[in-house]
Amino acid sequence: MKTIALIVAAGRGERAGGGLPKQYRPLAGVPVLRRSLQPFLAHPRIDAVRVVIADGHQDAYAAATAGLALLAPVTGGAERQDSVRRGLESLAGEAADAVLIHDAARPFVPAAMIDRVLDALADAPAALPVLPVVDTLKRGADGAVAETVPRDGLWRAQTPQGFRYAEILAAHRAAAASPPATDDAALAERAGLRVALVEGSEEAGKLTTAEDLARAEARLAAALE
Ligand code: CTP
Ligand code: MG
Numbered sequence: 001m002k003t004i005a006l007i008v009a010a011g012r013g014e015r016a017g018g019g020l021p022k023q024y025r026p027l028a029g030v031p032v033l034r035r036s037l038q039p040f041l042a043h044p045r046i047d048a049v050r051v052v053i054a055d056g057h058q059d060a061y062a063a064a065t066a067g068l069a070l071l072a073p074v075t076g077g078a079e080r081q082d083s084v085r086r087g088l089e090s091l092a093g094e095a096a097d098a099v100l101i102h103d104a105a106r107p108f109v110p111a112a113m114i115d116r117v118l119d120a121l122a123d124a125p126a127a128l129p130v131l132p133v134v135d136t137l138k139r140g141a142d143g144a145v146a147e148t149v150p151r152d153g154l155w156r157a158q159t160p161q162g163f164r165y166a167e168i169l170a171a172h173r174a175a176a177a178s179p180p181a182t183d184d185a186a187l188a189e190r191a192g193l194r195v196a197l198v199e200g201s202e203e204a205g206k207l208t209t210a211e212d213l214a215r216a217e218a219r220l221a222a223a224l225e
Contacts, residue, residue: 002047003118004096005040005160009033009061009104010054010076010083016210023104024060025213028220031064032207035107040100040160041068043114048094051104052076052087081180081187085172091165099168101184102160107216108203109160116198117162126188127162129200130155158200161185167193 013022023033033051040049050071053061061073074090076083084101091099098121100114113129120127133156137149161184168184171191181187185195207213 001097001121002095003045003098003100004071004091004094004165005046005049005100005102006084006087006091007033007036007040007049007051007102007104008076008080008083008087009036010052010057011080011105012054013105015208016213018210020060021054021057022207022213024057024064027107027213027216028224032107032213033061033064033104034068036102036104036109037065037068037070039109039111039114040102041070043111045115045118046100047096050074050087050091052083079180080182081172081175081184084184085176088165088169088172092169096165098162099165100160100162101168103206105207106159106204107207108205110201110203113199113201113204114160117160120196120198121162121164124196125164125167125193126185126195127198128185128195129158129160129198129204131158131200131202132156155197156200157183157185158204158206159183163188167191 009023016022024031037049040046048071051073053073055075074086077086117127117129133151133154137151139146139149171187175187188195
């Protein structure tokens with residue numbers, strides 16, 4: 001099975017603020033994107049890795065990925081879904097059977113999590129790593145609780161999300177004109193594909209805010225001591 005990892009890094013990182021978009025910021029000296037690529041480049045079941053970047057970020061990309069064996073980057077779009085679709089279209093000539101779609105903003109994916117996603121693809125066209133919801137959920141209205149939402153059967157979705165290539169490309173093409181979804185499993189679901197649930201990892205959390213970056217930096221510094 002030929003498997004390609006598609007890393008989406010074409011966002012502007014607005015919630016994290018700061019000058020350089022978060023995927024190009026150093027964490028203990030190593031750019032977030034470089035860290036995010038490493039588990040895929042090192043994984044024996046992944047054949048190639050391509051990054052989707054924003055127009056104008058070519059220099060930051062080149063600096064962050066110097067010396068890494070990657071397919072040439074492609075340019076993303078305004079929404080994450082556009083970036084993924086462009087990335088998928090760019091892989092048309094690669095004869096990929098499967099694709100792992102991953103956020104560049106998740107730099108600490110364990111190799112075992114990649115294995116769980118790939119294993120699930122043997123029996124399903126799509127595989128989604130998830131974690132349980134641990135907090136009690138409330139729906140609010142006008143500053144007060146309207147109701148408590150049962151959390152049974154609710155999961156937090158992570159990436160990498162795995163798909164059979166032809167199926168997710170078709171799902172993305174079909175969804176191109178609809179309001180954007182925040183992950184690719186949602187499009188697989190919309191296309192009627194079975195999305196298998198596999199265990200995610202707390203390690204694979206997304207860096208969204210400046211605090212997330214600061215916490216990750218502190219954790220790495222503590223690990224080096
Ligand atoms: N992404 C992308 N193309 C976009 C928007 C997002 O490739 N048009 C990527 C981001 O680079 C990131 C991942 O999708 O790796 C998850 O998105 P998010 O965490 O929302 O990152 P940003 O969109 O960059 O951040 P923000 O929403 O705070 O601006
Ligand atoms: Mg975003």
